[in-house]
Amino acid sequence: RCFHFCKLPGRVMGIRLLRFTSVVIIVLLLVAGALTALLPTIKDDKLPNSRREPKTQSQSALDSFTLIMQTYNRTDLLLKLLNHYQAIPHLHKVIVVWNNIGEKTPEEMWNSLGPHPVPVVFKVQSVNRMRNRLQNFPDLETKAVLMMDDDTLVSAHDLAFAFSVWQQFPEHIVGFVPRKHISTPSGVYSYGSFELQNPGFGNGDQYSMVLIGAAFFHSGYLEDFQRQPEAVHALIDETQNCDDIAMNFLVAKHTGKPSGVFVKPVDIRNLEKDTNSGYSGMWHRAEHLLQRSYCVNKLVNIYDGMPLKYSNIMISQFGFPNYANHKNKM
Amino acid sequence: RCFHFCKLPGRVMGIRLLRFTSVVIIVLLLVAGALTALLPTIKDDKLPNSRREPKTQSQSALDSFTLIMQTYNRTDLLLKLLNHYQAIPHLHKVIVVWNNIGEKTPEEMWNSLGPHPVPVVFKVQSVNRMRNRLQNFPDLETKAVLMMDDDTLVSAHDLAFAFSVWQQFPEHIVGFVPRKHISTPSGVYSYGSFELQNPGFGNGDQYSMVLIGAAFFHSGYLEDFQRQPEAVHALIDETQNCDDIAMNFLVAKHTGKPSGVFVKPVDIRNLEKDTNSGYSGMWHRAEHLLQRSYCVNKLVNIYDGMPLKYSNIMISQFGFPNYANHKNKM
Numbered sequence: 001r002c003f004h005f006c007k008l009p010g011r012v013m014g015i016r017l018l019r020f021t022s023v024v025i026i027v028l029l030l031v032a033g034a035l036t037a038l039l040p041t042i043k044d045d046k047l048p049n050s051r052r053e054p055k056t057q058s059q060s061a062l063d064s065f066t067l068i069m070q071t072y073n074r075t076d077l078l079l080k081l082l083n084h085y086q087a088i089p090h091l092h093k094v095i096v097v098w099n100n101i102g103e104k105t106p107e108e109m110w111n112s113l114g115p116h117p118v119p120v121v122f123k124v125q126s127v128n129r130m131r132n133r134l135q136n137f138p139d140l141e142t143k144a145v146l147m148m149d150d151d152t153l154v155s156a157h158d159l160a161f162a163f164s165v166w167q168q169f170p171e172h173i174v175g176f177v178p179r180k181h182i183s184t185p186s187g188v189y190s191y192g193s194f195e196l197q198n199p200g201f202g203n204g205d206q207y208s209m210v211l212i213g214a215a216f217f218h219s220g221y222l223e224d225f226q227r228q229p230e231a232v233h234a235l236i237d238e239t240q241n242c243d244d245i246a247m248n249f250l251v252a253k254h255t256g257k258p259s260g261v262f263v264k265p266v267d268i269r270n271l272e273k274d275t276n277s278g279y280s281g282m283w284h285r286a287e288h289l290l291q292r293s294y295c296v297n298k299l300v301n302i303y304d305g306m307p308l309k310y311s312n313i314m315i316s317q318f319g320f321p322n323y324a325n326h327k328n329k330m
Numbered sequence: 331r332c333f334h335f336c337k338l339p340g341r342v343m344g345i346r347l348l349r350f351t352s353v354v355i356i357v358l359l360l361v362a363g364a365l366t367a368l369l370p371t372i373k374d375d376k377l378p379n380s381r382r383e384p385k386t387q388s389q390s391a392l393d394s395f396t397l398i399m400q401t402y403n404r405t406d407l408l409l410k411l412l413n414h415y416q417a418i419p420h421l422h423k424v425i426v427v428w429n430n431i432g433e434k435t436p437e438e439m440w441n442s443l444g445p446h447p448v449p450v451v452f453k454v455q456s457v458n459r460m461r462n463r464l465q466n467f468p469d470l471e472t473k474a475v476l477m478m479d480d481d482t483l484v485s486a487h488d489l490a491f492a493f494s495v496w497q498q499f500p501e502h503i504v505g506f507v508p509r510k511h512i513s514t515p516s517g518v519y520s521y522g523s524f525e526l527q528n529p530g531f532g533n534g535d536q537y538s539m540v541l542i543g544a545a546f547f548h549s550g551y552l553e554d555f556q557r558q559p560e561a562v563h564a565l566i567d568e569t570q571n572c573d574d575i576a577m578n579f580l581v582a583k584h585t586g587k588p589s590g591v592f593v594k595p596v597d598i599r600n601l602e603k604d605t606n607s608g609y610s611g612m613w614h615r616a617e618h619l620l621q622r623s624y625c626v627n628k629l630v631n632i633y634d635g636m637p638l639k640y641s642n643i644m645i646s647q648f649g650f651p652n653y654a655n656h657k658n659k660m
Contacts (some may be wrong), residue, residue, distance in 0.1 A: 031545060037556075070357045073547075093494050146447070152660075156584055157533055161533070161534075162640070164532075164642075166644065168643070178648070178660075179655060182331065194653060194654055194656070196651060198649070198653075202490065202494075202648040202649075203487055203490070203491070203647065203651075204491075204647050204648060204650025204653065205648050205649025205656075206649070207648060208650065212380065234485070262648065262656065263657055264646075264658075265658055268658050268660050269659075269660060270660045276644055296582040311648070312491070312494075312647055312648040312649065312650070313495065313498070313645055313648065314645065314646045314647065314648040314656055315643055315644065315645060315653075317533065317534050317642055317644065318508070318536065318537060318592065318595075318641070318642040318643065318646045319524060319528070319534040319535025319642065320533045320534025320535070320642070321533075321534075321538070322525055323524060323534065323535055325644075326388065326508060326524070326535075326592065326594055326644055327552055328506075328598050329483075329599075330598050330599060330600045
């Protein structure tokens with residue numbers, strides 16, 4: 001029964017009371033133990049605005065972006081670029097828009113060379129269209145899209161910085177290639193780069209577009225694009241060009257502000273000459289630039305006005321690559 | 331009476347009706363003439379975002395700024411700078427904060443050398459205090475303030491561009507001199523420029539303050555500053571320093587974002603060595619930088635936390651001075 005443990009209190013309180021007390025004490029200890037297990041863990045003291053550690057499994061939809069890369073007849077460049085881009089910080093997933101109609105994607109080879117840092121999805125297209133890359137892909141889980149041409153290499157440093165800039169300007173196209181339109185006395189617009197005359201607003205030059213072949217923008221604009229007038233889609237199909245100009249019109253109309261924010265790239269390269277396919281991009285066609293001027297004027301007709309606005313803001317990264325790149329002689 | 335004019339219609343309609351008809355016609359002609367005079371003049375076809383012509387008399391409160399320049403013992407520099415700054419585009423008025431206690435302002439000489447492009451007001455101070463320039467001057471009519479030290483020369487091009495940047499970021503301090511704080515394992519903060527180690531957020535450097543001695547900011551912040559805890563004013567009076575650090579704390583707290591936007595100046599000069607007064611600025615004092623670190627820590631105590639946030643955005647002007655300054659080798 002009950003040995004010397006029982007002797008003292010047993011004689012005072014009685015065995016029944018003693019058992020009851022023991023049970024109560026044991027229950028309380030169990031409850032205390034359970035409560036301790038449920039206490040919240042002490043939070044890390046975070047510096048304001050500190051960057052979270054990259055999650056190994058998947059990244060939050062706000063802190064990461066999806067790369068959309070359309071490809072035609074340059075699979076060698078595509079694979080070279082995929083090896084580079086698959087490891088960019090904050091990348092969530094890659095969507096390859098496969099415009100090589102009837103040709104097998106390199107998915108098998110891709111899988112055999114795994115594992116890969118992020119998922120890559122090959123979207124097989126039925127028609128080779130420039131605007132295939134502007135579909136509102138169901139695979140998209142992030143707010144941000146990084147769109148890259150399949151012959152353009154931008155350094156990871158530039159991309160990480162530009163992504164952080166996009167997060168501060170999420171309604172704009174934040175990218176590396178600025179262009180402008182100018183107005184002429186006849187009312188007809190012309191399209192070009194810095195060799196074209198300044199629009200004439202004070203010192204220096206202005207840009208009114210940022211090309212989407214090397215830029216971040218909000219994934220919501222893909223849905224917007226699908227909802228644009230049929231004439232816009234027809235124009236892009238007719239020219240197999242100008243999807244980027246159309247996107248800039250869309251964004252400028254939506255925000256009432258300049259569509260793009262230009263981030264000056266430190267290291268951007270065109271790999272076109274490196275391809276074995278012998279295929280050179282659309283911009284080599286004789287009529288390429290004239291087509292783009294044509295598109296600007298057509299879009300002004302379709303939208304019944306010129307929504308593009310000028311900006312002269314050029315953004316660079318403070319203290320990078322040269323830690324004293326902001327120094328002045330004062 | 332009525333001669334051959336009357337003969338034909340008179341015989342048909344009667345003289346009374348004829349007179350009535352003539353009167354009606356005359357009245358209609360007069361009314362038509364009056365309406366023509368009241369028609370609105372045809373508006374100029376303005377390009378989106380085009381800059382309005384500068385008004386010769388006074389500029390709109392939104393399109394112009396007030397220069398506030400505090401001065402002590404460097405009247406020769408002050409006058410040299412006034413000649414330069416008085417003609418900056420979009421300048422509305424100059425407020426000179428006269429810290430030369432008991433000394434006459436150069437107002438008479440200034441007036442005798444008129445006319446001047448804008449009004450200049452000399453605010454005579456009773457005590458030589460660093461924070462005199464942060465009063466909410468009733469003379470202020472513009473939303474924007476440009477604050478300049480009395481030994482700093484910034485080119486008109488830089489100022490015009492930085493003003494246009496401020497108009498896009500009106501809640502920030504938009505200026506030419508970035509600084510940072512860093513945190514140490516002991517929890518004590520230190521203040522410095524790029525020679526100080528990076529705060530450690532990715533590549534490159536970061537800044538967390540933009541000094542107000544060469545910057546644009548919203549005039550509302552002057553009123554805010556007056557409403558800050560007495561301990562802040564006492565700190566600035568004790569050190570005769572740190573008013574700019576205090577302003578950055580104020581703005582960061584107000585916006586929850588980095589207080590400043592850094593615009594890289596093309597042409598900024600310190601004229602200190604050019605003065606005949608033999609007076610060199612406060613920043614030459616041995617304890618100047620240590621004082622500023624001290625101020626950072628004191629302000630963290632007063633505000634019970636560190637509100638400053640880091641930024642690595644560096645803004646330059648697209649296509650100026652070099653029209654191809656954004657070009658890349660792609």
